[in-house]
Amino acid sequence: MSIRKIVTLPDPVLRTRARKIKVFDSKVQRLADDMLETMRAAPGVGLAAPQLGRSQRLILVEYAEADDDPEAPPVPPKLFVVANPEIVRHSTETVSANEGCLSIPGYLGEVERFQSITLRGYNLHGKPLRVKATGWLARIFQHEIDHLDGVLFIDRATQVWKVEDQEAVQVSPTQDESRKRQAVSS
Numbered sequence: 001m002s003i004r005k006i007v008t009l010p011d012p013v014l015r016t017r018a019r020k021i022k023v024f025d026s027k028v029q030r031l032a033d034d035m036l037e038t039m040r041a042a043p044g045v046g047l048a049a050p051q052l053g054r055s056q057r058l059i060l061v062e063y064a065e066a067d068d069d070p071e072a073p074p075v076p077p078k079l080f081v082v083a084n085p086e087i088v089r090h091s092t093e094t095v096s097a098n099e100g101c102l103s104i105p106g107y108l109g110e111v112e113r114f115q116s117i118t119l120r121g122y123n124l125h126g127k128p129l130r131v132k133a134t135g136w137l138a139r140i141f142q143h144e145i146d147h148l149d150g151v152l153f154i155d156r157a158t159q160v161w162k163v164e165d166q167e168a169v170q171v172s173p174t175q176d177e178s179r180k181r182q183a184v185s186s
């Protein structure tokens with residue numbers, strides 16, 4: 001595993017529709033390993049292969065869903081590695097929140113996303129998988145799947161702004177009142 005450089009705008013790979021993964025071999029496994037290490041080092045809650053300059057349909061999401069009860073013990077983050085992900089179902093309800101992207105450092109935007117989704121895809125052994133996600137987890141998946149189609153959060157945002165403090169972009173979402181001002185980067 002190695003930490004690799006995250007590609008940033010205006011690199012054209014971020015605007016390219018990524019190719020489907022057809023062979024689940026050790027190269028794909030190595031790419032996923034590098035993505036995981038790079039995402040954790042950033043740190044981020046999600047990463048798509050084009051962000052490492054590889055135009056392939058592979059995403060990682062690692063996120064701990066916060067409990068509604070503030071006194072509940074912290075939930076360990078759950079890691080999802082999905083090849084060829086596709087949203088097969090989504091809620092009609094949408095929700096607006098702030099997002100950042102590791103490929104667009106220093107910017108945040110308010111983006112409307114589906115409140116819940118069901119996605120289909122494959123694990124690294126080529127076995128089909130299905131994930132149901134709501135809230136922030138659903139948002140991160142939608143953000144990463146967009147990356148595979150060359151779509152960035154700034155394309156969907158109702159407003160985009162520059163953040164002076166880089167740290168603000170790296171904050172993870174929490175359930176508290178300041179949540180509206182916080183954002184995920186992925």
Ligand code: NI
Pocket residue numbers: 100101102103143147185186
């Ligand atoms: Ni991103």
